Each structure stands twice: as C-alpha cells, then as structure tokens.
Amino acid sequence: MTINVTLSYQKGHSLAELSDLNLGGELNIQGLKNVGSISEAKDANLKCKQDLQELCLSWGSSGKTKSVVGAEILEALQPHSNLKRLQIFGYGGLHLPTWMGNNSALISLTYLRLSRCQHCRHLPALGRLPCLRKLEIYSMNDVQYIEEDESYDNVEASPFPSLEYLLVETLRNVERLMKRETTHMFPSLSKLYIYECPKLQLPCLPHVKDLSVWGCSNEQLKSISNLNSLNAPYLDLNDQVWCFPEGMMDNMTSLATFEISKFRELKELPSDITKLTALSDLTISDCGKLECLPEQGWEGLSSLRELSIDNCKSLGSLPDGVRHLTSLQYLSIVGCPMLKERCKKGTGEDWHKIAHVPHVDSSW
Template sequence: MGGTLSIKHLQRVDNPRDAKEANLVEKLNLRRLSLAWENESDLQSQDDVEKVLEALQPHTNLKRLDISGYKGDQFPSWIMDSTFNNVVYIKISNCDKCSQLPPFVLLPSLRTLHLSNMSRVMYIDDHFQGGGMAIGFPSLQSLEIENLPSLQRFAREDGRKLLPRLTSLRIVTCPKLTSLQHLPSVEQLTVLGCNEVVLGSISNLKNLISLYIEDNDELNYLPEGTLLNLTSLKTLKIYVFLKLKCLPTEIGSLSSLEKLDITSCPELESFPEQGMEGLKRLKYLTLEYCTKFTSLTESLQHLSCLESLKLRSCPELVALPDGRKYLTSLCHLQLSGSKLEVLPDVLRYVPALQSMSISDCPNLESLPHWLGDLTSLQTLRISLCPKLQSLPASIQGITMLQKLSIYGCPELEKRSEKEKGEDWYKIAHIPNVDEFIGVFPVSLLEVLLGKAKKYEKIDITQLPKLAPLFDGLNCFETLIGMRSGHEIRCLNIESERHTCTTATTIITVAAIGDVHGFFLSSSLLQSSQAVLMP
C-alpha cells in the first residue's frame, strides 16, 4: 500500500488489536494518513481510544498527518517520537480532552501546522525545560490556530527561539492569547476575534506584508501603536469592528501600503484628517457597510496612485472632495448603497476612468451631461436605480465604451431596449449591451433558486459566465439584485475551482429578510443550472 490512507469512524473499533493488525508501521510508502473519530464517544472507553491511536502508528516515512475527533487525554508515544523527521504537515482538530500537545516543536521538517477546536490547550510549546534544542519549529512556515479558548502563549517557558521561518500566521477565536512575541519572518497575519492585547503587539511583526483583522465588538479605537513599524505592509483589511470610531493617525506611517479595505465598521465616520498623507503608494481603497461614514475630507488628495475606489453601502457618503488635481490614476470606480441624488461632479475630471458601477442608489434621478467627458470609459454598469429615467445624449461620444449593463431601473431599461427603446440610438454603437429578463417576484426567485428560505446552501454549478463575477458580497447584491432589511454581509459567498475546471459558487443563505425581486441577465443564464443542497 502507498500514497494516501483515510480511516474514518474509528470510534467503532471494538478492539485495539484490530487497529494493530492494520500494521501501518510497516507501510513504507504511506505518505498521507488521516484518522477520524465521529461524535459517538460512548462506543469506546477512554483507555481503548488511546490504545487504538497507539496501535495505528505509521512508518516514519509519513509526510502528512491529520487527526480529528480524538477523545483521548493524551497523544500516543509514537507521535512524540523525534524519529518522525519527514513530517511536513500536521492537522489536529476537535480533540477536546487533550490539554497538552505533542512536542511538534522538535520536528525538523514540519512546515505547516493547523490546530483547531481544542478547548484545553494552553501552550503550543509545552515541553521546553531549558537545554536541548535551542530553536523550536525550525522549518515551520504556516501556522493556523482556531478556537483554542484556553491558549495563553505560544510557549510555556521563555528561553527557546521559536518559529524563525514562519511567514503565515492565522489566529481565530483565541481570546486568552496575551501577545504575539517577536516573530521576525511573519509576512501574512490574520486575526479573527481579536483582543486588545494581541492587536497592540502587532507592531512587533516588522516584516508584515499583509494584515487582516476582523470581529471586535468592544474597541472604539485601535490600541495605540498598533500600526507602527509596519513599513513593509502592502495590504490592510479591517472587518467587523462594530464600535470603531476612527483609524489611528499612524496609518500614515504605512509608506508601502497598496490596498486598504474597511468593511462593516458601522461607527466609523471618516479617515483621520492628518495621517493619510503618507499613503503615497495606495492603489486600492474599499469602504463597505460603514453606515455612518460621511466624508472622505481631503484624504483623497494624498492618494495620487489610487487606481480603484469602491464605496459600497455607505449611505451617508453623498459627496466626494474635488479630485481634479489628484485622481489622475483612478481607473475603476464602484458606488453602491448611497443616498446621492446626482453623481459627484468631481468624476468628470477623472481622465483615466475605465470602468464605473453605480448600484442601489434609490434617489439618483439622472445621469449628468458630462458623462460623455469620460472618454476612457470602457465598462458602465447601472443597477437598482429605479428613479433613473434616461441616458444623456453625450454617451454617444464615449467611443471606447465596450460594455453597458442596465438592470433594476425599469424606465431606463424600457428606453434602452434594443432597436425599440427611445434611447437605443444613444447606445447602439456599444458592442455589448446586456439584455435583461427583468424583475421577478419572490415566488419565481424561490422556484429558480430552490426556495432559498428552506435551504442553507445553494450550489450553482456549470456557470462559465456567472461564477467569475462572484468576487465578493456586493457582486451578489448587484448581480442578483437582492434587497434586504438585513445587511447583505449575512450572505457568505465562497468560490471554488475544481480539477475539472468547472466553476462552483456556494451561497450560504442566512436571514436575508424580505427579498423584493431579482434581476438576471439572459446572457448569463445560458448553460447555467442550479442544484439544491438541503
């Protein structure tokens, strides 16, 4: 036997001798081993559980090990054997009774370690007592720890240099973790469910390139110094900080920052008046579901390299500062979920603008005549703007325009109907004008999408044109045109691409409230089908 072996339902093994007969220790070619217990813990005694895992000792040629649902108090002796020099990947999950991890810290080849759902573990390195190996996890590059509610520190004792090659660190729901110690090689950090102490220690990670922090409902401000010393940081994402009122002025010290994404921070009102001037390299700025955000003040004047600006579901943000002097690099603009009644006049002075999307602006009544001044515009999308009546005649002058999409704008759709609408002559020169089926009632939505209220997941497969558009929550809001009394972020969209190259999009439907209707392009529906997943 060689390659990969996965053994499930180990709780059903009545006699540890049956596990021993598998003789895994003699399987020289076994490279990947997965061992799983399900939630039928009463089928085995505590002693038998531990003996079964002991009997399943693999050969030391093993490279990947995955243990899930193990109900023993301690791990077997073989997993603590330093002769497992070839292991490069270990995943341990749902082992709730274990309070101490094996000495993975000693494995010389281990590159990836995932630990999740272990309620009693307090330390990742729980074995250092002075002397011995001076460097812990000498080859580890990726560490993920999730739902370890008792975890306090990476190491019980100081004295051993840890994680010298770690580049990627992901921490999810570890509320008692006290700090991030000196980790000189970490370049990517994700922290979900973070406390103030951990946030305050981020500045120790001086080589960070990407920082993503999410889920805090207590802090009004980030701890002082959180963003200091991060001169290599290129990407900063801050999601779901429910009480965050402002960003620290030290954000201006992020001299290498290229992408800033602020999402679901409903108390955030503006950027700091001083602090943005240091973001000379910022190319991508996203503000989403910041419902009290009212002003970009003069922040944009410092962002001369800005190429993409996305303002989604920030209803109080109805104006942009004069940008004729500094938005010279802006190529892509998205405006959605706003109370604006007219497009900001500043946009007429954006010479490089190539794509513009205007969505869910119920008060927007007209498009300005200066739209024709956007001579570089190649793509224009207009959706869910029911008061829009017509297109300006100046759109005929945008000779670069290749694609026009209009939906959720009943009168505008009617006037733009191919060869029949009153405004068709204005857009007849555009090569790709989407034709839309129109607005469907909820009953038909339920028919086509599988009665979403009764299903947790809808698997939409074989969508060669549709799936690539699902690049975020707003794409679903815009494409399908769902409106809700709840925030759209309660919809979780994940995309996967399988080996057969078929694009698959999984939509998890939560409490989406009242759905008024939806819009689908007939061109996108071709060769598409929906499969229900109860």
C-alpha cells in the same frame, strides 16, 4: 495505491485486515470509536508500512470515545517514520500518543492536522519535528500552548525549524504559541491564520508576512505590532473594539495590503495608519460605527494605489488630507450613503478632495 478503510462491524471490517496489506499512498481509517481491542490495533502493524505516505485517523464527531481505550488504540497505531502527512479527527483521549512528540518516529512528517480532539489539554512536543512545514489545529478548547516544552535554549534547538504555515481555530483558551518563548522560535513561519482564539497573544515572529485574524481581540491587536515583516494582514470581526491601540502600526511599515473588516464598534482608525509608507491597498469594510478617518498625515501614504470603503454607514465625510494621496488610482465607496452623496462627481462637497483619482466607483 490509495486504500480507504471504514471500520463498521456490521460490514465485517477489522483493523487486522491491514496487517498483510502492502500499503502505499494514503490510508483513511474511520470509525475508530468502534474498536474494542488494543490487540486489533497492534495487529494493523502500521509501523511496518514503510510506503505509507499519508494517514488519516478518525473517531467521528460524537466525542464519546472511552478515553483510556482510545489512547491505547492511538498509541498502537504508530506509523512508519517515512510518513509525510498525518490527520487525526475526533479523538476523545486526554493525551495524544508519545510517538507524536518523538522526532525520530515522525522524522519525515511535513503536514499535521489535529481536529476536535476536545479532551486533550496538552499537545506533544511538535516543535521538535524537523520537517514539519504545515500545522493545523482545530477545536481543542483546553489547550493553553501550542508548544509546552521549555527546554529550547539555543539556535541548534530552534522550535519548529521548518514550519511555514500555522492555522489555529477555536482554541478559546490558548494563550501563547510557546509556553517559554525563545529568540529563535518559528524561524521559517511566513503564514499565520487565527480563528476564534481570543486569548492568544503573538510573540515576535520576524518572518511572518501573511496574517489573518478572525474574532480579533484587544490583546491580539496589541501584540500584532510584534510582527514587523507583515505584508498582508486581514483583521476581522470584533464587536468590542472601538479604537485600535496606540502605537500598533509602529513596526508595520512593510505592509503592502491591509484589510479591516466587521469591527462593528470601531469609531475611528488609528492616526498612525498614515505612517504605512509601503501600503498600496487599503480596505475598510462593514465597520458600521466608523465615524471618521484620520485628519492629518495622508501624505505619508505615498504608495497607496487602491482605497476601498464598504458598508461604513456612519462615515460622513473624507478628510481634506485625502487630496495628498497622489498615487491613488482607484477609490471605491460602496454602502456608505452619506459619503456617496458627498463624493458625487462635480457637485459633492468632498469631490474636490478626490477629483485627481482616475477611477472612482460609488455605484450604490
């Protein structure tokens, strides 16, 4: 049974209406900014709703919640420990409830989403939730660390033991995932997505395979080399970076696909990109000031099968070493007028470098 409750005093709804309902499935409570009584939140008696699987609590987007009252209301809305999915939107309090950092209170939780809780400076001890597999955090600019608890010191107390998927978006002051980094943190994490978190530096995360970074900063570029199991990174949009840091590729030899997009000031690719012996698909797009590709080492890209160069208008030629890409099956050159001219079949100055490629697309 799925029940959606929208609090609106004009319509006569009240949290107390939930007290006698036998809830199951999903419960969506909106308009919590309108609740004026702590006792009303307690009367909802969510802690006794053992069949409730998913709970969504929303204050709205105005951010005008009275922080003290909002905190007490959220504290009173503690769900049963059987809850599997929890979402909190627009909460205006300074602190999230104590039950969120209690691994026995949320022992069954597998998914947590926190969005626009803009006044919160600290997150609860989420790393102690034993079954948490997916975590998403949006628009919390005062947060510095995803996990501040510094008491993890052994394998038995590994932070985030089950977390597989982590997304952080618009956390402009977040610096690290953990205040105190440990050897055994995030042992199950395989997918990491970062949007507009320019200060975030990445630790050693040996099992992360999929990485996407939007608004990638210099600091993040340097720390990406700590992720030595990457399979498919996507790096997007940085208007300050004109070259990648030296040695960035040293520990990324397992890459299968690599996409670099919207680095508008990037003038050259790192020479050590040619060390990526497992790379099969490389895409470089919307890098308007990119002037050249590495001259040497292309024979190292022995697995490269697809190369796409899109909207790189300053790229004037291909290096001679492209002739050594013997596994290359598909080459796409789009929105690169100078390069397109040089790669014309039979007549272009660079045609002899790519004549061995079965499929070449330079349609416009």
